[in-house]
Amino acid sequence: MALRLTVLGSGTIVPSQVRRATSLLVEGGGEDILIDCGPGALQALEEAGRSYRDLHRILITHFHPDHTLGLGRLFSAIKNDMAVTGLHWIVIYGPEGIERFVSGWDDLYGGIVPGDDTLNLVMMEPGYEIDIGDMLITAGHAEHGGRPALAYRIDMAGRSIVYTGDTSRSERLDRFASGADLLVSECSFPDESPAEGHMTPAMVGEMAVSAGAGEVLLVHMYPFFGEIDPAAEVRRKFRGKVTTGRDGMVIEV
Template structure:
C-alpha cells in the first residue's frame, strides 16, 4: 500500500488555505517528496514528517513555487543536531538543475553546501530510470517549461504518476496509461485557459483516455477555485476523483 499526502495544494499565489506545491509518496521503505514550494518543510511537520525522514526529493521544474524550499532544506541539513539521518538524501531535478544549484551556491556559499555523503544532487531526465530501494522512478517530459518533467513512481505493483505543471499533449496519455493514481495539475478553468497549464476538463480528458483508476487534481489558482471543479472534470472523466486540499491523505 502506498501513501500519498498532499502537503501543499496551491500555487505561487499566497493563500491561507493552500500551501505551495508539494506532495509526499510513501512506499514501504521510501519517503519521497515531490516538489517543495516555500513553507514545505514546516508544512511537513504537520503530518509528522521531519526533513531528516525524506529519502528522495524530486523536482519537476525550477519555478519558485515548486523549488524554493530546497534552499531551506540544504540550510537545515547544516544544523547537525536536527539532521540525524545516516543514509544520503537523493535529490533529482530536470536538465539545468545542477547549474541552478551552482547559482544558489554562488548566492549562499557554504551555508547551503552539504557533503555528498549526506545529500546527493543529480539531474535525471527521460529515458533514464532510477531504482531506489523498493521504488522505480521514471521521469517524463511535460509541456510547461523547456525541461519540465513529471514522474512515474512504481512500487508494490502500483503506479502513481505526478504531472507537475503541464499543458495537454497526446503523448502524455501513453505515459499515464493505467495509473492507479494520477496526480494532475488543474490550474485554471476552461474559460480562463493559460498556456502551459491544464484545466479540470483537460486533466479529466487525460485521465479518461489513459484509463487511470483514480485522479487527484491539485495546483488550483484562485480562478479555478471560483468554479465547480468536479462538475467541469466530470464532463469527461467519471472515475474516482479527489480534489487536493492541504494535508489530504490517500492510500493507493
C-alpha cells in the first residue's frame, strides 16, 4: 500500500483566492495523520471527503498561526459536536513548548481544551521517532528564526515523504531529507526577494539535489510569485519531477 498525501492547503497566513494555509493529510499506514492545522485545515478535510471525527493524530511543525489556528476550532468542535462520542481521542505531537501553547488556548477561551482522557500532547525533538500504524515518523531540525521548529519524515515499506515545515536551507535538513521519495518543501518567496527563515525555489532545488530526492512538491507559497511558476524555477537546479502544490492535490508515493 502506498502513502497517499493530500494537500489540504498550500499557502500561508496571507489570504489567497486559491491557497489555504499549508496543511497535509497522510494516509496509507493504517492511521491517518494531519500535518499542521492552520485556519481552514478542518474544513479542507471535510471537502476532501474526510472528517476530523476520524482523525486521531496531528503533527505540528511549529506554533505560527498559519500552522496552528485550526487547533482552536478542533478543540471547540470536539466539545460541541454531538456526533463525537466521549470515547474520542486525539494525540498532538509538536516541538518544545507544545504544552504551554495548548494551555494558552485554554486560558484564552476559558476551558475549550479537551481533558487528558481525550487529548494527549507529545513533545518531539529532532531525532525523536514514533510508530504510527505501519509508519515510522521521525522529527528533524528546521531553522525558523530560532524558534522551536520541526521537519517530519514518514517512512513506510521502503517509501518516504519528508516535509520541511517552515525553514531556511540547512545542511542538517539536507541530510534529514536524504533519499526522500517525495520532498514536500516550503517555498515561501521568489528568488529575487528571499526572507530569513524561509526558502526560495533555487534553495529548494539545491536541497533536492543535495538530498537526492526522488521528486519535489512545493507548498507554503506566499502570493508574491505573480506570473512566476516556482516549480519551473526549481527545475533549473533539480532534474527530477517538481510540482507546484495546489489545494486538494493528491500524490501517491
